[in-house]
Amino acid sequence: MRLAIASGKGGTGKTTLAVNLALKASGTMKTVLADLDVEEPNGSIFIGGETVDEKQVYRYTPAWNQKSCSLCGKCTSWCAYNALIKLGEIILVMPNLCHSCYACSELCPDGALPMEASPLGTIRHFSRGKLDFTESKLNIGLEQAAPLIKQSLNYLDENFKDHDLQILDSPPGTACSMMEAVRSADYVILVTEPTPFGLHDLKLAVETVRQLELPFAVVINRDGIGNDELDRYLKAEEIAVWARIPHQREIAELYSRGEILFDKVAAVDDALSDILQRLEGLS
Amino acid sequence: MIVGFTSTGEGWDAKIDPRFGRTEFILIYDEEKDELKAVDNREVSDMAHGVGPKTAQKIHELGVQVLITGNGPGGNAAEVLKNMNVKIYIKAGGMGIREAYGAYKANKLESIGG
Numbered sequence: 001m002r003l004a005i006a007s008g009k010g011g012t013g014k015t016t017l018a019v020n021l022a023l024k025a026s027g028t029m030k031t032v033l034a035d036l037d038v039e040e041p042n043g044s045i046f047i048g049g050e051t052v053d054e055k056q057v058y059r060y061t062p063a064w065n066q067k068s069c070s071l072c073g074k075c076t077s078w079c080a081y082n083a084l085i086k087l088g089e090i091i092l093v094m095p096n097l098c099h100s101c102y103a104c105s106e107l108c109p110d111g112a113l114p115m116e117a118s119p120l121g122t123i124r125h126f127s128r129g130k131l132d133f134t135e136s137k138l139n140i141g142l143e144q145a146a147p148l149i150k151q152s153l154n155y156l157d158e159n160f161k162d163h164d165l166q167i168l169d170s171p172p173g174t175a176c177s178m179m180e181a182v183r184s185a186d187y188v189i190l191v192t193e194p195t196p197f198g199l200h201d202l203k204l205a206v207e208t209v210r211q212l213e214l215p216f217a218v219v220i221n222r223d224g225i226g227n228d229e230l231d232r233y234l235k236a237e238e239i240a241v242w243a244r245i246p247h248q249r250e251i252a253e254l255y256s257r258g259e260i261l262f263d264k265v266a267a268v269d270d271a272l273s274d275i276l277q278r279l280e281g282l283s
Numbered sequence: 284m285i286v287g288f289t290s291t292g293e294g295w296d297a298k299i300d301p302r303f304g305r306t307e308f309i310l311i312y313d314e315e316k317d318e319l320k321a322v323d324n325r326e327v328s329d330m331a332h333g334v335g336p337k338t339a340q341k342i343h344e345l346g347v348q349v350l351i352t353g354n355g356p357g358g359n360a361a362e363v364l365k366n367m368n369v370k371i372y373i374k375a376g377g378m379g380i381r382e383a384y385g386a387y388k389a390n391k392l393e394s395i396g397g
Contacts, residue, residue: 076340082333085340085363092366094359097333 001283002156002166004185006209008201010172012191013221013245016255018169019046020262024272026131029164033131034156036181037171038121038138038148045258049128057136057151059120059144061098062105062113064091069112075104084113100147121148123155132160145177153184165279174201174208182209187282188216189242189275194226199233206239219275222247242278243271286312286387287347287369288380293321299383301353301376304335304360310380311345335360343367351375351383355395371395 005018015037022033035043062075062084073086083097084104095118105113121138136152138145149171156166170181182188188209192202202218209216218234223244234241245251246267254261261268289306290297300306309322322345327334339360342350350369353376355361364371372392375383386392 080332082330082337085336087340087343087363087366090366092336092363094333094336094362097336097359 001164001187001279002168002185003279004168004170004182004188004214005191006170006178006182006188006205007172007191008174008203008205008208009192009198012193012198014172014191015043015046015169016261017189017191017219017221017245018167019043020260020268021272021275022133022165022167023047023128023131023260024262024269025165025167025276026129030162031131031165031167032156032160032163033133033167033169034152035133035135035169036149036152036177037169038136038145038152038177039171041135041137043133043169044124044126044135046260047126047128047131047133049126049131049133051124052127052132053125055123055125055155057120057123057148058117059147060100060102060115060117061095062093063116064093065112065114066091067112068110070110072109075108075113078103078107096143099144120144120151123152125159132163145171146180149177149180153181174204178205179208179212182214183212185214187279188214190216190218191221192218192230193222194220194224194228194230195222196226196229198226199230202230203233206237217242217278219271220244243274245271284314285346285348286314286384287342287345287350288312288375288383289350289352290321290380295319295379295381297380299351299353299375299378299380303352303354303356304338306338306352309338309342309345309347311347312384333359336363339363339367342369349387351387351392353377 005014007014022031025031035041076084076086081097081099083094085092105115124135126133138148168181171177190205192198217240219242224247262272288310289300290308290310291300307325309324312319335357336359351372355373372394374393
């Protein structure tokens, strides 16, 4: 079972839920948690643990070989991202725009665009007790989150295939990186909060997972603040609410110290039990 | 000299489009022939990525030697323009084309790079 935890809005509690759910689940089943918020992973603050493995990840972009190029310019018309530009007798490659689709490299009649590796980021595997945890981190200055997420999911397939539960802590938003993280999941939990911002971005996230035809449910965090618009929306759209985590000062204080919640706050433990029970009902 | 303008319209009475990559038109003024022509650049409006480099390539193909624009090119387009022999003048956004050309001739526009 692969479960993605996502949200439209940032800061709704994805990592808090993912970390606590993964640690609790690891008590009864083989669990791996993958932090895929590659631009700013922070799950390791809460998990800690010992490093088991570290892997460098590379991306591939074309490098122009002037000698074999006949300057036909076809590559510039194939590239959907305009990463190749022809200036007279020069083909200019813009690695920042390249999405590593290989089209130009494979199709070039002169074989003048071989793909070259460059560092993209790292995947680290930690263990804490029975929980396996991976953290993927994009190198500073790079913007290609989706390829790193893809390779991180491959890493999960290669190393944790037999785990009962794979939990993905997705990047916020509803752009390419979030879609790459959730699209391979069997189920998605969208974390939101009962505020106008929370509702606005939840609607975008709901639209996204519906487009991807993924089954999903909602977990409401900071329940008790804001207004009832969120509940009215969820009811009208017939979206299941799996759990509500109350707005409590104690939770905020523990979080701010990087501590785990479910072993100290009964309301959180109850919410996690509800979620695990729902997950069990799916399989 | 071939002078190019990022423009919102097709003639001397149009205004400088402050945007580089997504400029609606590129106006080309051939000073020797005293000839002004307009190139439609609105095809890029549907593109999500790499519009700056695409427009830079077009400006190169049109043989522009001096470019008068508004905000100036973004990072990707600047990378392309670095490889071209074109002098760029900025902050003419909103000026009429004739007015911008006059300001360039009077040395009153700010230039960047090449």
